[in-house]
Amino acid sequence: MKDTKIEVVFQPHGNRSEFPPGTTIMEAAKKLGVDISSLCGGKGTCGKCKVKVQEGTEGLNPPTERELKHLSQEELQSALRLACETKLTLPSIIFVPERSRIGRQRLQTEGLKVPIKPNPLARKYHVELQPPTLHDAKSDEDRLLQALDEKHGLSGLVVDYELVKNLPIILRDAGWNVSAAIFMNSIIAVESGDTTDRCFGFAVDVGSTKLAGFLMDLNTGKVVAVAARMNPQIPLGEDVLSRITYAMINGPSALNELHQAVVSGINEMIHECCNKANVKTEEIYDLSFVGNTAMQMLFLNLWPQYTALSPYPPVLRRGIDVPASKLGLHSHQRANAHYVPVIGGFVGSDSVADLMAVDMLHSKNFIMDIDIGTNTEIAIGNKDLTMIASCASGPAFEGMEVKYGMRASTGAIEKISIEPDTLETHFRTIEDAKPIGICGSGLIDAPAELLKAGVIDTTGRFSKKIAKETRRVRKTQQGWYEYIIAFKNESGIDTDITITQADIRELQKAKAAMRAGAEILLKRMSRTKDDITKLFVAGAFGNYIDPESARTIGMYPEVPLEKTQFVGNTAGTGSRMCLISKEMREYAEKISSSVRYYELAVDPDFQSEYIKATFLPHKDLNRQPIVAEMLRKLERTE
Amino acid sequence: MGKDKAETIFKKLAKAVVLGDTEVAEEGAQEALTEGISPYDAVIRGLAEGMKTVGEKYEQKEYFLPEMLLSADAMYAGLNILTPHIKSKDKMKGKIVLGVVEGDIHDIGKNIVKTMLTAAGYEVIDLGRDVPAAEFVKKAKAEGAQVIAMSTLMTPTLMSMKSVEDKLDHEGLKDKVKTIIGGGSVSEEWRDNIGSDAFGKDALEAVDKIKVLINSIMAAAEAMKKEEKRENSERHQD
Numbered sequence: 011m012k013d014t015k016i017e018v019v020f021q022p023h024g025n026r027s028e029f030p031p032g033t034t035i036m037e038a039a040k041k042l043g044v045d046i047s048s049l050c051g052g053k054g055t056c057g058k059c060k061v062k063v064q065e066g067t068e069g070l071n072p073p074t075e076r077e078l079k080h081l082s083q084e085e086l087q088s089a090l091r092l093a094c095e096t097k098l099t100l101p102s103i104i105f106v107p108e109r110s111r112i113g114r115q116r117l118q119t120e121g122l123k124v125p126i127k128p129n130p131l132a133r134k135y136h137v138e139l140q141p142p143t144l145h146d147a148k149s150d151e152d153r154l155l156q157a158l159d160e161k162h163g164l165s166g167l168v169v170d171y172e173l174v175k176n177l178p179i180i181l182r183d184a185g186w187n188v189s190a191a192i193f194m195n196s197i198i199a200v201e202s203g204d205t206t207d208r209c210f211g212f213a214v215d216v217g218s219t220k221l222a223g224f225l226m227d228l229n230t231g232k233v234v235a236v237a238a239r240m241n242p243q244i245p246l247g248e249d250v251l252s253r254i255t256y257a258m259i260n261g262p263s264a265l266n267e268l269h270q271a272v273v274s275g276i277n278e279m280i281h282e283c284c285n286k287a288n289v290k291t292e293e294i295y296d297l298s299f300v301g302n303t304a305m306q307m308l309f310l311n312l313w314p315q316y317t318a319l320s321p322y323p324p325v326l327r328r329g330i331d332v333p334a335s336k337l338g339l340h341s342h343q344r345a346n347a348h349y350v351p352v353i354g355g356f357v358g359s360d361s362v363a364d365l366m367a368v369d370m371l372h373s374k375n376f377i378m379d380i381d382i383g384t385n386t387e388i389a390i391g392n393k394d395l396t397m398i399a400s401c402a403s404g405p406a407f408e409g410m411e412v413k414y415g416m417r418a419s420t421g422a423i424e425k426i427s428i429e430p431d432t433l434e435t436h437f438r439t440i441e442d443a444k445p446i447g448i449c450g451s452g453l454i455d456a457p458a459e460l461l462k463a464g465v466i467d468t469t470g471r472f473s474k475k476i477a478k479e480t481r482r483v484r485k486t487q488q489g490w491y492e493y494i495i496a497f498k499n500e501s502g503i504d505t506d507i508t509i510t511q512a513d514i515r516e517l518q519k520a521k522a523a524m525r526a527g528a529e530i531l532l533k534r535m536s537r538t539k540d541d542i543t544k545l546f547v548a549g550a551f552g553n554y555i556d557p558e559s560a561r562t563i564g565m566y567p568e569v570p571l572e573k574t575q576f577v578g579n580t581a582g583t584g585s586r587m588c589l590i591s592k593e594m595r596e597y598a599e600k601i602s603s604s605v606r607y608y609e610l611a612v613d614p615d616f617q618s619e620y621i622k623a624t625f626l627p628h629k630d631l632n633r634q635p636i637v638a639e640m641l642r643k644l645e646r647t648e
Numbered sequence: 649m650g651k652d653k654a655e656t657i658f659k660k661l662a663k664a665v666v667l668g669d670t671e672v673a674e675e676g677a678q679e680a681l682t683e684g685i686s687p688y689d690a691v692i693r694g695l696a697e698g699m700k701t702v703g704e705k706y707e708q709k710e711y712f713l714p715e716m717l718l719s720a721d722a723m724y725a726g727l728n729i730l731t732p733h734i735k736s737k738d739k740m741k742g743k744i745v746l747g748v749v750e751g752d753i754h755d756i757g758k759n760i761v762k763t764m765l766t767a768a769g770y771e772v773i774d775l776g777r778d779v780p781a782a783e784f785v786k787k788a789k790a791e792g793a794q795v796i797a798m799s800t801l802m803t804p805t806l807m808s809m810k811s812v813e814d815k816l817d818h819e820g821l822k823d824k825v826k827t828i829i830g831g832g833s834v835s836e837e838w839r840d841n842i843g844s845d846a847f848g849k850d851a852l853e854a855v856d857k858i859k860v861l862i863n864s865i866m867a868a869a870e871a872m873k874k875e876e877k878r879e880n881s882e883r884h885q886d
Binding site: 075251252254255258259315318319320469470471489490511512514515518519611612617620621622624625629 | 708709710712713714715717750751752753754756778802803804805806807833836
């Protein structure tokens with residue numbers, strides 16, 4: 011009857027299983043671990059999950075309204091559907107085309123290396139105890155504490171109750187020759203023999219999109235293994251606000267689901283690192299975490315509703331220490347988990363970490379630091395005063411809302427150059443695979459190169475004149491122009507890869523937000539771009555951005571290239587620094603309490619600065635003399 | 649004589665809006681008054697026509713936010729001169745209470761909708777941003793508005809729209825006041841979920857749908873009036 015399950019097979023993966031009729035293709039794929047791109051988390055809005063139904067088409071629901079938005083007549087006729095919107099009722103074979111696969115994501119874990127002296131809060135000490143005698147029958151606990159005091163000068167220590175329970179057995183089994191693991195002033199483990207060289211910690215950058223984990227030797231302060239994962243919360247919400255809304259609508263169990271999702275990703279990284287470095291998870295005694303305020307709440311199970319609504323007050327600003335086992339982390343049963351403090355609004359510990367890495371608070375000179383992502387944080391100042399603001403640049407740099415946009419992975423066009431006179435176009439893809447889309451760094455090159463070549467003007471509009479002169483420019487189905495970056499015969503998805511007028515508008519909006527934020531902060535500090543002695547650019551794909559392209563489109567105030575330094579994933583750097591050093595945790599606390607958070611949304615000038623910043627590079631070319639000069643030479647300005 | 653002169657001025661106003669030329673818009677508005685042209689016509693057939701073209705260019709991605717705002721400035725400049733002279737009966741096209749819901753402060757989109765509605769001749773009461781549900785309803789009642797238009801960019805604030813629907817329902821106003829919702833996180837599905845009367849995917853669609861909503865309310869009001877009149881005359885006959 012109706013309860014018969016149907017067999018669903020995915021090609022080219024070959025995974026197959028049985029599902030109840032009515033299951034969507036996306037649901038089936040998820041259960042089988044088949045990777046289908048799901049930028050919007052299955053809501054039917056991104057259109058990136060196109061699959062071909064090779065068998066079972068008769069049993070499908072008619073294409074939904076959302077599908078019709080993303081699928082052309084041709085596509086529908088060749089049985090292409092959106093995996094998240096299509097329900098299966100007959101045995102089916104589904105083919106996942108190259109362009110809809112997530113593939114191997116390029117996960118950036120490298121970052122600025124800042125040498126600091128290790129001074130970890132978790133340390134191990136070795137002692138050889140004298141067994142009790144009639145003349146010396148003090149308690150086992152006192153015996154241990156006294157030895158630690160006599161040999162290592164440690165006093166005021168407490169022993170965790172759970173440990174006290176087994177202490178007599180541990181001490182005697184070890185022949186009174188033990189190593190004590192101490193976190194702050196608490197003895198969390200007593201181990202047999204001298205295990206002082208086995209003291210490890212794990213530092214995590216909890217990114218909204220990517221997690222990065224670093225297994226570190228707390229004695230040496232060195233990284234012994236690295237791992238990375240996409241944040242497993244993504245299917246529950248593409249961006250942090252969707253995830254928070256998911257919790258708001260569904261209650262504490264949904265918040266717990268989000269919490270467990272990210273913890274599972276972190277545990278996976280812990281196991282991967284431990285395997286690589288031959289370390290046992292029980293040898294991890296301290297963990298440190300860095301993430302924006304939303305990630306802080308979802309990781310620590312803090313109710314996020316009110317932080318998501320104006321005026322966005324965080325729940326907790328200061329750093330917090332939580333028993334790692336309470337969070338479900340796979341480390342020593344009494345290990346500590348430290349969450350680095352946040353600053354304000356959604357500006358979280360990732361920004362604190364960033365400011366630590368560039369040492370803003372110790373800088374005499376005036377510097378600017380921009381951390382680019384879906385949200386971009388901009389900090390400016392020096393040791394006397396530092397202000398920070400957050401701008402929603404949107405996901406355009408991650409490939410969303412862009413026709414052929416994609417995340418950085420195999421086959422993504424990451425670099426584009428266009429010769430101004432001939433419009434000869436060159437590109438480079440990740441792993442030199444056939445291009446299947448364009449990722450963030452390519453999406454910054456595109457408008458820059460198109461502007462230089464005169465294909466678009468400073469307002470971002472395609473030139474009608476050029477459109478007539480080249481076969482690379484043509485009209486899309488919707489009626490606006492697009493520029494062909496890679497022709498069908500060069501591409502890996504059997505169609506031309508283009509950048510459209512609509513894409514350019516999205517990119518303009520994204521960069522305008524961060525540029526406006528930077529300009530407003532400068533204004534409020536009564537400074538100009540000429541006061542900036544150094545510009546640090548941090549963030550997920552910061553290292554891959556072409557600084558000239560970024561300057562050409564006016565992503566940030568025009569600072570000479572020699573003064574610009576790309577510092578990569580500083581959040582990871584900061585997390586590592588906090589893991590191995592007590593002083594760094596104190597520094598983080600200082601940054602958190604002294605940096606001034608500035609709410610851009612209430613600034614009266616924000617809208618006008620935003621509008622001006624939508625121009626490429628900026629409406630006020632006086633603010634971009636270098637680019638203005640270049641455009642004049644190319645005769646691109648009026 | 650009059651017809652040609654009027655047409656020329658309407659074209660001048662429209663072009664001023666399309667080009668975002670505030671000075672020419674003001675010039676054209678003054679001319680219309682001096683020449684005795686109906687100020688209402690000058691708005692609808694001049695400024696509003698220009699704004700319609702701007703809306704189409706925006707939809708086509710040819711115009712972007714800066715151009716949109718420049719054109720809006722020109723339109724408002726012309727309106728400032730003409731509106732004081734428009735007779736109140738001409739203004740009866742409809743009243744809309746507009747705002748960004750509680751918890752959200754992103755209002756650029758809402759401002760564009762306001763511009764387009766004003767261009768179309770509606771009276772728009774702009775409550776600004778971070779507007780509590782109760783205020784939407786209170787103002788709509790006080791002003792006798794036919795439509796409440798709500799906007800939000802973010803997802804957590806979608807619930808605020810539901811609060812307005814619930815309040816209207818609670819006060820028995822669901823057929824007197826219609827609602828339309830829009831914004832980056834809003835969808836037809838959400839509209840259906842919370843029972844709003846319409847969803848506008850962009851400013852142009854919003855204006856079109858609001859027209860329909862207001863016409864339906866006014867038609868219903870007319871029908872009721874006719875019904876009352878008929879009943880009254882029947883009673884008198886007895």
